[in-house]
Amino acid sequence: MGTLDSAIRIRLIEEVPISEAGFRCLLEKEYDFKLLKPVTCESGCCIACTNSAPDILLMVMNSGLKCGLECISQIKHRNADIKILVLCMIEDVHIARRLLDLRVNGVICGHTPPMILFRAIRVIAAGGTYIDTNIAQSIALQESNSSFSxxxxxxxxxxxxxxxxxxxxxxxxxxxxxxxxxxxxxxxxxxxxxxxxxxxxxxxxxxxxxxxxxxx
Structure with a gap:
């Protein structure tokens, strides 16, 4: 069993308080996860996101894109080494492609089962990447069939x-x-x-x- 010092430090970005509480309840049950104070997307949030050196920044990207591509770009500009896992509630291959272009460490679908989310967090914390199979297939299909957009x-x-x-x-x-x-x-x-x-x-x-x- 992991200790407090060895736990994976996760900072959650989620705009909906009820959803944030649900994620916290889910993640806190895992012995090797430690949740830092969550952050809501607002002006200057890229500074708050990188405070306390989280091992993983878990960003929930919803349909409003309020906390989205530009925020990730700014966060990566401030700290290129920070690990970002995006839980994408928007099933859009174009957005997924943009996320990968920004060098996020993982992208998974919003309907992903909890065990897949946990696995993605652990893989990324260990230095790997995790791309949802359906997302990877959609990107590959688009790139093989598309002309210039x-x-x-x-x-x-x-x-x-x-x-x-x-x-x-x-x-x-x-x-x-x-x-x-x-x-x-x-x-x-x-x-x-x-x-x-x-x-x-x-x-x-x-x-x-x-x-x-x-x-x-």
Whole structure:
């Protein structure tokens, strides 16, 4: 049985208090896990995430992407060696691909059984990587069948914004989710439309469907 000193130190990032309590209850039952104070995504959260040197940062990425790609990028910029495991509630191969590009140490699906989550944590803590089989297969299939996608030219911030746009959020709501002003969102929106070569939301949606960013 592990000791307190040898326990895997885990910091959880989860935006929903009920879900955070559920994860804590689940993880604390494992003898070799030690949970640090959880962090909620907010401006400057990348600093709090790396405090107390967690062995693993367990990030729950939900449909709002409030704590998402840009946060991971900033965390990795501050500490390239920190180990990040993402529990992805969004079944989207494009987001999974972006996560791997950011050099996270593991990506698993939101419907993953607890034993798989525990295994992923232990594998990553030991220096390995853990990618959910279904995610790995989806990425491999997309790469074998896909032609160039204009969405690959987007920055991380632009990609987060376009996902929220396609989910129906307006500029004010997107700004609130990402802790930026509506004016900044509007500037990003203009750049996105220019890069995609479209002039309105309908054309953008059609383009997203054609390249598999959303399904109908």
């Amino acid at each position: 204009p969405f690959s030219t987007l920055t991380l911030r632009e990609f987060e914004i376009i996902r929220m746009m396609l989910d129906g959020l307006n500029q004010r709501q997107i700004g609130e989710n990402l802790f930026i002003s509506a004016h900044t969102v509007a500037n990003h929106h203009a750049n996105i439309m220019k890069k995609m070569g479209v002039s309105n939301h309908i054309e953008l949606t059609k383009l997203a469907i054609r390249h598999g960013l959303i399904t109908v």
